[in-house]
Amino acid sequence: MNKLLQTDLLELDSLLEKVKKQGVDYLHTIDDRSTSSNENIPDVLALNTKGIGARETLQLFNERFEPILVSSGGPRFWGYVIGGSTPASIMGDWLATIYDQNPQAINGQGDISANIELETIKLILDLFELPESFVGGFVTGATMSNFTCLAVARQWIGKTYGKDFAKEGITEKINILTASPHSSAIKSLALLGIGSNTIIKVKTIEGNREAIAIDDLEAQIKKLNGQPFILISSAGTVNSVDFDNFTAIKSLKEKYNFWWHTDAAFGGFAACSNTYKHFLKDWDYSDSITLDCHKWLNVPYESAVFLVKEEHKLLQTESFQNSNAPYLGDPLENFNYFNFLPENSRRLKALPAWFSLRAYGKEGYxxxxxxxxxxxxxxxxxxxxxxxxxxxxxxxxxxxxxxxxxxxxxxxxxxxxxxxxxxxxxxxxxxxxxxxxxxxxxxxxxxxxxxxxxxxxxxxxxxxxxx
Incomplete structure (x- = not known):
């Protein structure tokens, strides 16, 4: 074993204790920590040949980078819709790092930590009063959640033409209708090959609103002459937190053939409150939903959830399955997150959410x-x-x-x-x-x-x- 590694292993208790003390000190003083950095960015250092060990590396970090880190998890960081980390979620995040699991499979003799993720999704469905007819999983943020949901929607569009876009590529025009989409949804359209400039812009309600004008939405639908399309609706627009009329969209879905995706990155959390959950009436009829956990769920950064109706499970596996990995078996019979989301390699990012949901419950949120x-x-x-x-x-x-x-x-x-x-x-x-x-x-x-x-x-x- 490398001598520095051996030394650090022997001193692991004191090293982690030192980091814990530094972290706790930061959290106790976060109210007074600066929300912006005026420090000069240090020059990049070349990689040293022999290494300096963990203790000196912590010291180097504190000298070079600690001063430029801002209190983004503090009470007055009001940019980017960043939630702070609850105490319980920090516990879960530390343990996620320590246990270092690969949350993919739910059965077998190897790592089956994905069961924690499945339970956490059920807790989230319960928190938002959504039916268990949704299949969900954790991704890095709203961009990847939108990407995951819209990838399944893309596959659905292909099947309406009798084609498999995941295998054959996109060979038909994909119509996207939306009014005030978040930039992450537009970025996802670019990544999916649908195109970020191909959306059909629907008018918004008059009177300082960002929500879809339902009359214009139906008019745009009629212009498509029966062509399938994807509707991106908003449960909380990025500026005014406006909500589309989900009850009216539900009625349209009964008349027309389309995939309904709802971006509820942070506005969906209105469902936690009896006072504000009326904004989300009938959003559960969506085919897919985006939720961002590192916003109002207040867990450490890089955490979001996608929700897709279980009836679309086959489309989802067609979009994401690892078809050249026969050891995974039939993706519909042997559930594995490998086949339901973009990343093959993920950390156990459900654990901080599980800790926080269990710790504070419906009343806490x-x-x-x-x-x-x-x-x-x-x-x-x-x-x-x-x-x-x-x-x-x-x-x-x-x-x-x-x-x-x-x-x-x-x-x-x-x-x-x-x-x-x-x-x-x-x-x-x-x-x-x-x-x-x-x-x-x-x-x-x-x-x-x-x-x-x-x-x-x-x-x-x-x-x-x-x-």
């Missing part, structure tokens, strides 16, 4: 969701009453999109946001809404409190007075 929405509403009301800021869209759920009120100040919005983020007290992102520049704040972190909102509001008023 209802509290997280409703607290986030209450704080968004609170911040929105302060913006509305402000002399210097204006809301660009009413607060529907957990996002705020606002701008500088005075027309003379519109050219200052970039400077304002740069200076605000540079304070390190809050991080927000730029956006566009109705062709107007704006600033977006997303509330999904379980740590965020009213005190954080007050602090940020004081800070934006201080910054606006300086520019």
């Amino acid at each position: 209802a509290t997280i969701v409703e607290n986030s929405i209450d704080l968004a509403m609170y911040f929105g009301s302060k913006i509305e009453k402000s002399a210097d800021f204006k809301l660009l869209v009413p607060v529907r759920l957990n996002n705020i999109v606002f701008n500088l009120k005075s027309n003379q100040n519109q050219d200052k919005i970039d400077t304002f946001l740069t200076q605000l983020n540079a304070t390190g007290k809050v991080f927000m992102t730029p956006t566009f809404y109705n062709n107007e520049k704006g600033i977006r704040a997303s509330f999904v972190n379980w740590r965020t409190t009213k005190k954080d909102v007050d602090l940020v509001f004081d800070e934006i008023n201080r910054i606006i007075s300086l520019i």
Whole structure:
């Protein structure tokens, strides 16, 4: 054995204890940690020949990179819709690394940790009050979840033409209807060979809305003259968190032949709350659904779920099966995640979600969701009453999109946001809404409190007075 490896193995207890202490110290001070980095990025070091061992490597990390890491899991990091990690999910994530499983098979004598994933999917279906007619699994994020669902939809389109697109390639036009898709769905269309510029854009409801105008949707459907198509609907658009009318879409699905995919990356979590779950009425009639766990589920980053109706299981295996691996057996008789999603190699990313769901249950997640929405509403009301800021869209759920009120100040919005983020007290992102520049704040972190909102509001008023 390499001497450095042998030394590190002998000192493993103290090494992990040192990392644990550093991690705990970070989590205990995360409220005060900067939300943005003003440090210079260090030059790249060449790989050393003999190595320096784990202890000195930790020291090198702390000298070079630790200072540039921001509190993205903290209570005032309001960019990118990033949730923080709950204590239980951190436990699950550490154990996922330690046990280092390959969650694919559910039977046999080898690794059968995929049973944890199957149970976690059932917990998620229960949390969202979705039927067990969905087959689900964990992928890296909303992009891969959308990709997985739309790959099955692509195969469905092929079968309506009597073709196998997974084996033969795409030989027919695939019609995509949508109104306000997330960029990850558009990216998935590019990756799938369908094309990111081929969508048929459906009008949105008038009156500062991002949701599908059902009348125009049906008009676009009729223009297809019976051709099959894929509908991408939204359960929470990226800016205004608007929801499509799923009951109306359900009625259309009874009349027309199409695959219905719902992107519910973070808006789907409204189902956790009795107050807001009406937004999702009839979404369970979708053929496939995207959910993002590292958003409102508040688990460590790189975690999302795809859900596809079990009736499409054959299409899913045709899309993803490892056909040159006969030892896997019949994919429909011998379930293995190898044959149901894109990646062959995955970590046990279901375990952090399992820990957090078991630890906090339905009531815990209802509290997280409703607290986030209450704080968004609170911040929105302060913006509305402000002399210097204006809301660009009413607060529907957990996002705020606002701008500088005075027309003379519109050219200052970039400077304002740069200076605000540079304070390190809050991080927000730029956006566009109705062709107007704006600033977006997303509330999904379980740590965020009213005190954080007050602090940020004081800070934006201080910054606006300086520019």
